[in-house]
Amino acid sequence: MPSLVNGVLSIHAAARTHNIAYGTLHNRFHGCRIKTTGGQTVLTANEEEAILSSILKCSDWGFPLIPQDVRMFVKIYLDKTGRVIHRFSDNLPGSDWEGS
Structure with a gap:
Protein backbone atom coordinates (compact mmCIF):
# COMPACT_ATOMS: atom_id res chain seq x y z
CA MET A 1 0.00 0.00 0.00
CA PRO A 2 2.59 2.54 -1.02
CA SER A 3 -0.18 4.90 -2.12
CA LEU A 4 -1.32 5.19 1.49
CA VAL A 5 2.19 5.84 2.75
CA ASN A 6 2.81 8.42 0.02
CA GLY A 7 -0.42 10.22 0.86
CA VAL A 8 -2.14 9.45 -2.45
CA LEU A 9 -4.95 7.50 -0.75
CA SER A 10 -6.67 8.27 2.51
CA ILE A 11 -6.98 5.54 5.10
CA HIS A 12 -10.69 5.24 4.29
CA ALA A 13 -10.02 4.87 0.57
CA ALA A 14 -7.23 2.37 1.11
CA ALA A 15 -9.44 0.34 3.46
CA ARG A 16 -12.19 0.17 0.84
CA THR A 17 -9.77 -0.54 -2.02
CA HIS A 18 -7.98 -3.39 -0.24
CA ASN A 19 -11.01 -4.68 1.68
CA ILE A 20 -9.40 -4.13 5.09
CA ALA A 21 -11.26 -2.85 8.13
CA TYR A 22 -10.66 0.87 8.61
CA GLY A 23 -9.77 0.44 12.30
CA THR A 24 -7.19 -2.21 11.52
CA LEU A 25 -5.57 -0.13 8.83
CA HIS A 26 -5.67 3.03 10.94
CA ASN A 27 -4.06 1.31 13.92
CA ARG A 28 -1.39 -0.33 11.78
CA PHE A 29 -0.62 2.91 9.92
CA HIS A 30 -0.24 4.86 13.17
CA GLY A 31 1.70 2.11 14.92
CA CYS A 32 -0.99 1.39 17.50
CA ARG A 33 -0.87 -2.07 18.99
CA ILE A 34 -3.01 -2.52 22.05
CA LYS A 35 -2.03 -6.12 22.74
CA THR A 36 0.49 -8.51 21.34
CA THR A 37 -0.71 -10.95 18.75
CA GLY A 38 -1.76 -14.40 19.90
CA GLY A 39 -2.93 -15.33 23.35
CA GLN A 40 -2.01 -13.11 26.24
CA THR A 41 0.62 -14.47 28.58
CA VAL A 42 -0.10 -15.32 32.19
CA LEU A 43 3.46 -15.02 33.46
CA THR A 44 5.77 -12.08 32.92
Whole structure:
Protein backbone atom coordinates (compact mmCIF):
# COMPACT_ATOMS: atom_id res chain seq x y z
CA MET A 1 0.00 0.00 0.00
CA PRO A 2 2.59 2.54 -1.02
CA SER A 3 -0.18 4.90 -2.12
CA LEU A 4 -1.32 5.19 1.49
CA VAL A 5 2.19 5.84 2.75
CA ASN A 6 2.81 8.42 0.02
CA GLY A 7 -0.42 10.22 0.86
CA VAL A 8 -2.14 9.45 -2.45
CA LEU A 9 -4.95 7.50 -0.75
CA SER A 10 -6.67 8.27 2.51
CA ILE A 11 -6.98 5.54 5.10
CA HIS A 12 -10.69 5.24 4.29
CA ALA A 13 -10.02 4.87 0.57
CA ALA A 14 -7.23 2.37 1.11
CA ALA A 15 -9.44 0.34 3.46
CA ARG A 16 -12.19 0.17 0.84
CA THR A 17 -9.77 -0.54 -2.02
CA HIS A 18 -7.98 -3.39 -0.24
CA ASN A 19 -11.01 -4.68 1.68
CA ILE A 20 -9.40 -4.13 5.09
CA ALA A 21 -11.26 -2.85 8.13
CA TYR A 22 -10.66 0.87 8.61
CA GLY A 23 -9.77 0.44 12.30
CA THR A 24 -7.19 -2.21 11.52
CA LEU A 25 -5.57 -0.13 8.83
CA HIS A 26 -5.67 3.03 10.94
CA ASN A 27 -4.06 1.31 13.92
CA ARG A 28 -1.39 -0.33 11.78
CA PHE A 29 -0.62 2.91 9.92
CA HIS A 30 -0.24 4.86 13.17
CA GLY A 31 1.70 2.11 14.92
CA CYS A 32 -0.99 1.39 17.50
CA ARG A 33 -0.87 -2.07 18.99
CA ILE A 34 -3.01 -2.52 22.05
CA LYS A 35 -2.03 -6.12 22.74
CA THR A 36 0.49 -8.51 21.34
CA THR A 37 -0.71 -10.95 18.75
CA GLY A 38 -1.76 -14.40 19.90
CA GLY A 39 -2.93 -15.33 23.35
CA GLN A 40 -2.01 -13.11 26.24
CA THR A 41 0.62 -14.47 28.58
CA VAL A 42 -0.10 -15.32 32.19
CA LEU A 43 3.46 -15.02 33.46
CA THR A 44 5.77 -12.08 32.92
CA ALA A 45 9.01 -12.57 31.03
CA ASN A 46 10.94 -12.40 34.32
CA GLU A 47 8.70 -15.03 35.90
CA GLU A 48 9.14 -17.31 32.90
CA GLU A 49 12.91 -16.88 33.10
CA ALA A 50 12.91 -17.69 36.83
CA ILE A 51 10.81 -20.81 36.29
CA LEU A 52 12.99 -21.90 33.38
CA SER A 53 16.09 -21.41 35.49
CA SER A 54 14.60 -23.57 38.25
CA ILE A 55 13.63 -26.28 35.77
CA LEU A 56 17.15 -26.31 34.34
CA LYS A 57 18.60 -26.49 37.85
CA CYS A 58 16.45 -29.56 38.58
CA SER A 59 17.76 -31.11 35.39
CA ASP A 60 21.36 -30.32 36.35
CA TRP A 61 20.79 -32.06 39.68
CA GLY A 62 19.58 -35.17 37.86
CA PHE A 63 15.85 -34.60 38.31
CA PRO A 64 14.39 -34.00 34.86
CA LEU A 65 10.81 -32.80 35.01
CA ILE A 66 7.87 -34.11 33.02
CA PRO A 67 5.22 -31.66 31.76
CA GLN A 68 2.94 -32.39 34.75
CA ASP A 69 5.79 -31.37 37.09
CA VAL A 70 6.19 -28.06 35.28
CA ARG A 71 2.46 -27.38 35.52
CA MET A 72 2.56 -28.11 39.27
CA PHE A 73 5.61 -25.88 39.57
CA VAL A 74 3.63 -23.00 38.04
CA LYS A 75 0.60 -23.73 40.25
CA ILE A 76 2.70 -23.64 43.41
CA TYR A 77 4.37 -20.42 42.26
CA LEU A 78 1.01 -18.76 41.58
CA ASP A 79 -0.40 -19.96 44.91
CA LYS A 80 2.63 -18.70 46.87
CA THR A 81 2.50 -15.29 45.20
CA GLY A 82 -1.23 -15.03 45.86
CA ARG A 83 -2.18 -14.73 42.21
CA VAL A 84 -5.37 -16.33 40.93
CA ILE A 85 -5.54 -17.07 37.22
CA HIS A 86 -9.17 -17.64 36.33
CA ARG A 87 -8.26 -19.38 33.08
CA PHE A 88 -6.65 -22.18 35.09
CA SER A 89 -8.67 -24.63 37.12
CA ASP A 90 -7.51 -24.18 40.73
CA ASN A 91 -4.48 -22.24 39.41
CA LEU A 92 -3.22 -25.36 37.62
CA PRO A 93 -2.41 -24.77 33.94
CA GLY A 94 -4.04 -27.23 31.56
CA SER A 95 -2.14 -29.71 29.44
CA ASP A 96 -2.62 -27.40 26.43
CA TRP A 97 -0.62 -24.71 28.26
CA GLU A 98 2.55 -26.81 28.25
CA GLY A 99 3.15 -26.54 24.54
CA SER A 100 2.26 -22.90 24.15
